[in-house]
Amino acid sequence: MNRAFKIRFTLWLIVVLVFVSLFLRILFTDSGLNTNILDLLPKTTQDSSVHKASQLFTRQIGQKIIFLISNPNQALAEQSADNFYQTIAKSPLFSTINYKIDQLEQQSWASLYFPYRLSLLSPDDQKQLEKHNIQHIEQSALMALYSPIGISSSSLLEKDPYFNFQRFLTTLPKPAAVDLINSRPMIHANNRWYVLINAQLEGNSFSLENQNRVISLIEQAKTQALNTNKHTQVLMNGLIFYAKSGADSAQHEISTIGIGSVLGILLLVFLTFRSLSPLLLTLLSAATGFVAAFVVVKLYFSSIYLFTLVFGASLIGISVDYAFFYYADRLLGGDRWQASKGLKNIFIGISLGLLNVVIAYSILSITPFPGLKQLAVFAIVGLSMSYATVVCLFPLVLKACPLKHTPILLRLTDANLKLWQNIGQRKIKLIYSLLALVCLFGIVQLKTNDDIRQLQSLPQHLQHAEKEIKTLIGSKIGNRFYIIQADSPQKMLSKQHQLTSLLHKNFPEMATPYLSLSDYLPTAREQQKNYDLVTTQLIHHHLREYLKKIGMPPQQIQHTAQQLGAIKFKPLTLETWLDSPASKSLRFLWLGKVEQYYTGVVLLSDELPSNKLQLLAHQVPEVTFVDQATQVSHVFSVYRYHISILLALIYIVLLAFLVVRYGLYQGIQLYLPPLFACLVSLAMLGYLSIPLTLFNLLALILVLGISTDYVLFFAETYSSYRSTMLATFLSAVSTILSFGLLSLSSTAVIHDFGITVLFGITTAFILSPTVIKEHARSYSLRREPLV
Amino acid sequence: MNRKAIILTLLFSFFSLIVTNISIASPIADQHAFIAVQQQLAQAKSLHGKFTQKRVIKVLSKPLLSSGHFSLSQKQGLKWIQEKPFPSTLTLSSSRLTQRIGNNPPMVLTKAKQPIVFSFSKIFLSVFKGDKTGLNQSFKIAFTGTPQHWNMTLTPKSSPLNKAVKSIKLSGGKIIKQIIVDNVKHDQLIIKFSDVKVTS
Numbered sequence: 001m002n003r004a005f006k007i008r009f010t011l012w013l014i015v016v017l018v019f020v021s022l023f024l025r026i027l028f029t030d031s032g033l034n035t036n037i038l039d040l041l042p043k044t045t046q047d048s049s050v051h052k053a054s055q056l057f058t059r060q061i062g063q064k065i066i067f068l069i070s071n072p073n074q075a076l077a078e079q080s081a082d083n084f085y086q087t088i089a090k091s092p093l094f095s096t097i098n099y100k101i102d103q104l105e106q107q108s109w110a111s112l113y114f115p116y117r118l119s120l121l122s123p124d125d126q127k128q129l130e131k132h133n134i135q136h137i138e139q140s141a142l143m144a145l146y147s148p149i150g151i152s153s154s155s156l157l158e159k160d161p162y163f164n165f166q167r168f169l170t171t172l173p174k175p176a177a178v179d180l181i182n183s184r185p186m187i188h189a190n191n192r193w194y195v196l197i198n199a200q201l202e203g204n205s206f207s208l209e210n211q212n213r214v215i216s217l218i219e220q221a222k223t224q225a226l227n228t229n230k231h232t233q234v235l236m237n238g239l240i241f242y243a244k245s246g247a248d249s250a251q252h253e254i255s256t257i258g259i260g261s262v263l264g265i266l267l268l269v270f271l272t273f274r275s276l277s278p279l280l281l282t283l284l285s286a287a288t289g290f291v292a293a294f295v296v297v298k299l300y301f302s303s304i305y306l307f308t309l310v311f312g313a314s315l316i317g318i319s320v321d322y323a324f325f326y327y328a329d330r331l332l333g334g335d336r337w338q339a340s341k342g343l344k345n346i347f348i349g350i351s352l353g354l355l356n357v358v359i360a361y362s363i364l365s366i367t368p369f370p371g372l373k374q375l376a377v378f379a380i381v382g383l384s385m386s387y388a389t390v391v392c393l394f395p396l397v398l399k400a401c402p403l404k405h406t407p408i409l410l411r412l413t414d415a416n417l418k419l420w421q422n423i424g425q426r427k428i429k430l431i432y433s434l435l436a437l438v439c440l441f442g443i444v445q446l447k448t449n450d451d452i453r454q455l456q457s458l459p460q461h462l463q464h465a466e467k468e469i470k471t472l473i474g475s476k477i478g479n480r481f482y483i484i485q486a487d488s489p490q491k492m493l494s495k496q497h498q499l500t501s502l503l504h505k506n507f508p509e510m511a512t513p514y515l516s517l518s519d520y521l522p523t524a525r526e527q528q529k530n531y532d533l534v535t536t537q538l539i540h541h542h543l544r545e546y547l548k549k550i551g552m553p554p555q556q557i558q559h560t561a562q563q564l565g566a567i568k569f570k571p572l573t574l575e576t577w578l579d580s581p582a583s584k585s586l587r588f589l590w591l592g593k594v595e596q597y598y599t600g601v602v603l604l605s606d607e608l609p610s611n612k613l614q615l616l617a618h619q620v621p622e623v624t625f626v627d628q629a630t631q632v633s634h635v636f637s638v639y640r641y642h643i644s645i646l647l648a649l650i651y652i653v654l655l656a657f658l659v660v661r662y663g664l665y666q667g668i669q670l671y672l673p674p675l676f677a678c679l680v681s682l683a684m685l686g687y688l689s690i691p692l693t694l695f696n697l698l699a700l701i702l703v704l705g706i707s708t709d710y711v712l713f714f715a716e717t718y719s720s721y722r723s724t725m726l727a728t729f730l731s732a733v734s735t736i737l738s739f740g741l742l743s744l745s746s747t748a749v750i751h752d753f754g755i756t757v758l759f760g761i762t763t764a765f766i767l768s769p770t771v772i773k774e775h776a777r778s779y780s781l782r783r784e785p786l787v
Numbered sequence: 788m789n790r791k792a793i794i795l796t797l798l799f800s801f802f803s804l805i806v807t808n809i810s811i812a813s814p815i816a817d818q819h820a821f822i823a824v825q826q827q828l829a830q831a832k833s834l835h836g837k838f839t840q841k842r843v844i845k846v847l848s849k850p851l852l853s854s855g856h857f858s859l860s861q862k863q864g865l866k867w868i869q870e871k872p873f874p875s876t877l878t879l880s881s882s883r884l885t886q887r888i889g890n891n892p893p894m895v896l897t898k899a900k901q902p903i904v905f906s907f908s909k910i911f912l913s914v915f916k917g918d919k920t921g922l923n924q925s926f927k928i929a930f931t932g933t934p935q936h937w938n939m940t941l942t943p944k945s946s947p948l949n950k951a952v953k954s955i956k957l958s959g960g961k962i963i964k965q966i967i968v969d970n971v972k973h974d975q976l977i978i979k980f981s982d983v984k985v986t987s
Contacts, residue, residue: 074924124894139888145842146853147877147886148867153951153974154845181924511897551847560846 002340005395012392016288019385022295049595050624053483057601058628060588061479063095063201065238068187068469070194071231078184080228081195087221088199093214098198098585100183108582110169116572117165118534118564119527124171125164129533134542137162145550158560161547162538173512173519177474187472192233194472198585205240208247215244237466245459246747253745261737268733272407272726273327281397282323285389289319293382297374308374318357318705319386321731322350325713326394328727330401331410332720339395347391349716353709354387356657360650360705369639413725420769428770435676442683449691450637451629477515478606479629480613485597485622489574492598494523498620499602506616507608516602517577517589524571531569539564597622640694647700651675654708662715670715670771674707677764684759695749696756699739703760706735710768721772732765833860834962836983838867843975857980926955935960961985 069084071077085099113120121129128136141162144150152163160166178185178196185196203210222234269279297304329342358380365376423431470476482499486492496518507513522530539561547557577583578590591599604613610630617625654674659667678700685692710728717724735757742754835858842851855869864880876893878885887893922928926941939957943949953969962983968976 136891139891140886140894142873143875143877143886143888145844145851146840146869146872146875148840148976148978149877149879152842152844153970153972154847155972157844157846550851551849553848556846 005340005392008392009396012388015292015385015388019288019292019295022299023291026295026298049485049597049599050483050626053485053591053594053597053599053601054481054624054626054628056591056594057481057483057588057626059204060200062205062239063203065199065201065236065240066469066473067197067199068194068235068472069197069225070192070233070235071229072192073229073231074181074186074188074193076229076232077186077193077195078182080225080232081184081197083228084221084225084234085197087224088197088217091217093202093210093217094199095202096200099185101180101185102183105581105584108580109172112577112580112582113165113169113572116527116570117160117168118539118567119531119569119571120168120522121164121530121534122167122171125167126530126533129530129537132537134537137164137538138542138546140167141546142550157552158563161543161560161564164534164538189472194235196473201238201240205238205243211240211244211247214240235465235469235472237462237469241462242458245462249746253747253750261741264737265734268409268730268737272409272730273331273401274405274407275401278323278327281394282320282327284393285323285386286319288389289382289384289386292385293378296381297378300377301370301374305371305374308371308378318353318702318709319383320734321353321706321709321713321727322346322387322390323394324730324734325350325724325727326390326398328723328730329720330398331726332723333400335400337400339398342398343391343395346713346716349713350387350390350709352661352712352716354383356654356708356712357383357705359653359657360701363650363653364643364646364701369642371639372642409729410722410726413729414722416729417721417725417769417772420772423770431770432672432676435680439676439679439683442686443679445686445689446682447686447689447691448637448640449693450633450640476512476605476607477603480604480606480608480610480625480627482602482604482613482617483624483626484600484602484620485594485624487596487598489598490524492600493518493521493574494525495620495623496600496602497523497526499616499623502616502619503602503608506612510605510607513605513608514602515586515589517583517586517600518602520583520586521572521574521577524573527571528569535565636694640692640697643694643697643701647678647697647704650701650704651678654704666715670711673711673764673767673770674704676767677703677707677760680763681756681760685756688755690752690755693749693752695753699753699756700760702739702757703764706731706761707764707768710764711771714768714771721769725769728765728768732761735761833858833862834983834985835859837981839979839981841975841977843977845973 067084069077069081071080081099085097088094089097089099125137125140144163144166145152156163156166178187180186187194187196201210201214203214205211218236225232225234266276266279269282270276294304294309297308325346326342329345330337330339333342361376361379364379365373484492484495484499486495496516500514500516500518503513543561543564544557547560548554552560574590578587589601589603591601593599610625610627613627614625617623651674655667655671658670661667662670681696681700681703682692685696690696709731713724713727714721740754740758740761742750743758745751745754835856837854837856839854840852842853844851852872853869854871855867857868858866864878867877867879869875869877873888875886875888877887882897884896885893886896922941925943927944929940929942931938937959941955941957943952943954949971951971953971956965956967956969957963958965962980962985964980964983966976966978970976
């Protein structure tokens with residue numbers, strides 16, 4: 001054994017051991033995996049306190065579940081709901097469950113506000129009093145007194161003579177069109193009685209373990225409800241159901257597709273090499289690459305994005321090429337094959353292959369996007385390590401393994417090679433011209449799409465249930481919201497008022513454009529203003545006259561006026577409001593102190609346009625509009641734009657590189673297969689009406705890397721095209737098995753990625769032998785093989 | 788007057804109050820009459836006539852008297868036109884309430900914006916229309932008499948309605964003649980109808 005090989009191996013071993021130990025340490029302490037896709041945006045656009053508040057709130061609403069239990073018969077609906085409730089009530093999986101509303105709770109709204117009644121006015125009353133329109137107030141009071149549907153009584157007349165408080169209470173917005181019947185929140189619609197149960201989960205909706213526990217409990221409760229009566233139905237909505245369904249389908253797909261592709265590759269390698277050791281060594285080279293990349297990214301960036309990991313894993317598709325190339329060379333090397341000579345045969349090919357990827361990803365890392373930087377570092381480190389494994393380890397363990405049989409795959413690749421060697425340059429040019437035309441027609445049909453809402457393929461039945469529930473409870477409130485920050489709770493409240501009045505002004509036709517606690521609590525300043533209006537204009541001036549007019553005896557007037565006059569101003573504070581049982585269902589809109597700011601949330605209706613909402617956010621200081629779907633879509637579109645520019649740039653650099661090394665004619669000839677791999681992929685997307693997304697482009701980078709490897713391997717082959725053809729085939733089939741099979745996925749993103757790889761790699765594989773003939777003529781004659 | 792009573796009274800308006808179980812506390816013979824009356828009331832596509840209303844509020848030395856005419860139709864709901872002591876108009880459908888004094892601009896409440904108001908008006912419309920399911924949800928119904936001359940007493944079944952209203956007594960023959968609402972605190976509302984014409 002060569003001394004140089006030993007030194008190289010020792011160095012490699014040290015490096016690998018260091019990486020593995022670091023990897024294990026990271027794994028057992030903190031993997032620091034970052035699943036937040038918004039973090040992929042350049043840092044300046046994200047403020048940490050806003051970010052924290054939005055995460056806090058998103059997590060909270062992600063833990064909400066709504067159940068509607070229904071039956072055509074009211075009593076049976078109630079009974080079914082009771083049975084359902086009993087099953088879930090005992091479980092520690094829910095932190096709160098809102099179901100029956102007892103008398104105390106029913107009274108809580110009126111009890112909360114009553115002591116502050118002189119400071120609370122309905123919007124209309126406030127407007128009239130500001131205009132000194134006492135007559136209007138009096139008329140409204142008379143209307144209430146005389147109306148057959150008016151609610152007036154002795155006690156009311158004494159405590160709230162102008163019915164201001166009554167009007168305040170009745171004009172408070174009601175978050176949902178739900179009635180309280182027999183202490184249960186109910187809806188009567190479509191000839192059915194629906195009973196509402198609101199629950200808040202204790203654990204995370206994305207935790208698989210929690211999902212399984214919660215769903216099985218709910219199934220149990222559902223059975224209880226359905227056993228009550230066969231006409232009972234249960235509707236439910238919550239993020240956890242979507243998360244569970246996503247996890248289930250991902251798990252299902254990964255296991256079927258994953259097992260399928262692993263079996264396929266195993267079979268492929270076994271059929272060709274009649275031994276499993278090549279596979280293990282190939283996996284080892286990929287694994288060392290992954291471990292090294294993970295460790296370097298983790299140490300350099302401190303946290304690693306899920307995004308990096310998922311697409312970084314696609315590097316395996318490139319890294320196995322080096323090993324396959326080595327193996328193919330050995331297979332066809334005969335008895336006297338030597339590992340060191342074999343390495344020399346492939347060294348330039350795989351080195352150029354690596355160089356090509358390093359250049360491609362270096363270009364990617366110039367962008368200001370943290371996600372792309374990480375991906376680039378991950379790719380460069382990972383591939384270099386895989387390459388190092390092939391170069392340093394393989395020569396020591398590979399022994400000559402003469403061909404005792406002609407594997408079926410080799411026969412196939414030989415046939416393919418022969419086919420291409422018999423096609424003349426003229427015909428090849430014709431093929432390319434036709435292909436160019438086909439590509440052109442496909443590419444002009446290409447559309448782009450970055451909308452996460454369309455990329456996510458949400459299960460129909462869940463979306464249907466969500467829509468039905470929203471229609472029933474009459475709520476258009478969605479997932480978009482404003483975050484309002486201020487130095488004090490009071491300031492936060494007044495900003496919310498500013499914001500909600502802007503919303504009303506901009507969307508006057510909408511009944512409930514938002515859900516905000518400010519609608520239930522005027523600011524202290526507003527309360528003081530109301531109090532002053534009521535006391536000076538009504539109580540001190542017109543009250544006695546009014547009471548006399550409606551027939552109250554003088555003594556009673558004196559008593560009533562004195563009682564009301566004795567009420568001192570005391571504002572209803574946010575703290576008091578939050579402490580009351582009345583605010584229970586709205587309290588989630590208050591986040592408390594997040595970092596240095598008091599923070600509240602205004603949830604918005606699905607019907608409001610995002611761009612307008614974004615503009616309104618700029619009109620009030622420290623207000624941030626949060627629309628995660630749009631933000632994620634924005635991240636996607638920005639990334640898509642940058643990657644497409646970079647991809648074009650990489651193709652230009654590749655052309656330059658090929659021309660410099662191989663001359664103009666050969667360079668272009670070598671350039672065509674990778675170029676067409678990309679163009680055919682794009683064209684197929686156009687023909688199949690699949691929109692171009694970030695994920696297709698990431699797949700194209702993979703296609704570019706692999707297809708360039710193919711042509712470089714052919715270009716740098718001096719001994720046997722058979723081995724190159726075989727290596728190319730193995731690489732193509734394994735790439736298609738591991739990534740192309742993803743096109744069977746029902747998840748749009750994964751499907752898109754898979755289908756792009758499938759078309760790109762297939763094209764690259766088919767076209768790569770076009771570089772042979774001319775090259776064989778010119779180069780192999782001119783140069784001595786490097787053996 | 789205690790605070791609790793006020794709060795409860797207010798709640799009367801704050802939540803809708805509907806109860807299960809159809810429980811008609813009447814002898815079998817009366818049930819037929821009740822059903823007949825139900826049909827009589829429900830058959831009417833529209834009716835219109837005059838009313839006089841007396842609201843007795845204990846703290847006031849004299850009752851509040853008003854009178855005018857009204858119409859009730861399946862389509863448009865209730866129109867309540869008060870002529871004395873001051874002119875005002877109230878129209879009430881299942882989703883819209885308009886109140887107007889003299890020639891002032893009307894005050895409009897819609898169910899979409901103020902659903903709470905409609906929780907109570909739903910009951911009122913049920914009483915007025917003789918809407919069986921609506922009434923059964925909220926009240927125990929005691930019925931006596933014949934389809935020509937009957938009395939019906941509605942007693943609220945549950946909280947919070949029963950904390951405010953003691954009973955609602957309806958009486959009539961072919962059409963409804965009188966409504967008396969007794970408040971638990973001895974306040975009272977009496978509405979009498981006359982010259983009522985029915986279109987079926």
